[in-house]
Amino acid sequence: MCTNNQNNLLTIILILATLPLFGQKNMVPATVLTKAGTSLKGEIDFKDWDKIPEVIKFENSTVDELTPINTEKIEIYGSNPQVFVGKILPVAQFGNSINNYSKTKELKVVQDTIFLRSLEIGYLSLYEHQDDQFTFHYFIVKDGEWEELLYHKYTSGKIIKQVQNYKGQLLSKMEDCPSVQSDLRSLDFNIDKIRSIVNKYNTCSDKGFVTYSDQTKKGKAEFGILAGVGFSQLATRMDGERFDFDFGITPRVGLAATFPVLG
Numbered sequence: 001m002c003t004n005n006q007n008n009l010l011t012i013i014l015i016l017a018t019l020p021l022f023g024q025k026n027m028v029p030a031t032v033l034t035k036a037g038t039s040l041k042g043e044i045d046f047k048d049w050d051k052i053p054e055v056i057k058f059e060n061s062t063v064d065e066l067t068p069i070n071t072e073k074i075e076i077y078g079s080n081p082q083v084f085v086g087k088i089l090p091v092a093q094f095g096n097s098i099n100n101y102s103k104t105k106e107l108k109v110v111q112d113t114i115f116l117r118s119l120e121i122g123y124l125s126l127y128e129h130q131d132d133q134f135t136f137h138y139f140i141v142k143d144g145e146w147e148e149l150l151y152h153k154y155t156s157g158k159i160i161k162q163v164q165n166y167k168g169q170l171l172s173k174m175e176d177c178p179s180v181q182s183d184l185r186s187l188d189f190n191i192d193k194i195r196s197i198v199n200k201y202n203t204c205s206d207k208g209f210v211t212y213s214d215q216t217k218k219g220k221a222e223f224g225i226l227a228g229v230g231f232s233q234l235a236t237r238m239d240g241e242r243f244d245f246d247f248g249i250t251p252r253v254g255l256a257a258t259f260p261v262l263g
Contacts (some may be wrong), residue, residue: 003080004230005139012042018153019143023223025045025057025153026045026046027033027043027045027046027059028043028044028046028077028080029042029043029076029077029078030043030046030073030074030075030077031074031077032071032074033060033071033072033073033074034062034063034070035070035072035086036241038062040058040060040063041060042060042063043058043060044057044058044074044076046076047058050130051130052114052115052129053154054067054115056074056115063228067086067087068087068113068115070086070087071083071084071086073086081116082117082118084116084117084118085113085115085116085118085127086113086114086116086117087113087114087146089111089112090109090111090148090185091109091111091112091129091148092109092137092150092152092212092225093107093108093109093110094107094108094135094152094153095153096133096134098155101153101160102152102154103115103155104154105154105163106122107150107163115129116128116129116139117129117137119191119198120195120199122198122201123201124141124142124173124201125140125141125142125176126138126140126195126198127141128191136191137193138194140169140198141152144198147169149165149166151164151165151166151189151218161177164189166188166194170197171184173201179200180200180201180204183200184197191210200232226250233249
């Protein structure tokens with residue numbers, strides 16, 4: 001029969017035995033393209049991140065740390081290939097829960113230096129970024145123009161309203177492939193569904209161009225339910241108060257750098 005001291009000692013030994021696992025490196029081969037246009041080969045300490053760290057360790061004779069400032073692209077090889085890019089982009093700021101929804105449909109936008117993960121690369125490319133509040137942001141790129149897909153909720157009294165600009169943004173980028181346009185009208189703001197329609201656009205009969213499709217990352221966030229009249233009475237409660245949802249549809253928008261919100 002173990003005494004309390006023996007149990008405590010056993011617990012300490014088990015904790016000490018697992019500590020190296022948390023600090024263990026996972027070095028994988030990678031090619032890095034710097035902002036200066038130099039291609040470097042080496043290994044990075046890869047942890048299959050959801051939120052990509054601001055500094056990535058890189059084993060190379062020239063560079064030992066990768067940041068969005070000095071890095072244009074990272075290509076990771078091996079059993080879990082992935083592509084990351086470093087960019088300076090306007091990023092929308094919005095609440096991701098009823099407790100921190102804005103009280104206006106206007107979005108605050110800040111310029112940020114970030115890493116993004118490639119989800120689809122083709123005529124229309126799709127990237128994701130997770131911010132410090134664990135909110136996912138999704139960006140599309142066509143002809144070199146970066147644009148964040150915009151969807152957010154805000155409160156007006158006890159009514160929860162939503163701005164669905166992402167549909168108009170995707171429509172404006174997909175006008176040259178009519179076969180996908182009908183799918184946009186009922187498209188939920190769900191990353192798996194957005195990836196699917198971007199892939200469908202890139203394989204449109206007029207195009208047939210996909211250079212990369214990341215199959216390792218599944219959808220991690222679905223930002224509410226986008227529904228028709230059947231859900232017009234949807235409501236929730238917070239602190240004993242009832243909040244009703246208003247499912248409005250916002251028409252098309254312009255470039256992401258200006259982030260116009262049309263009512």
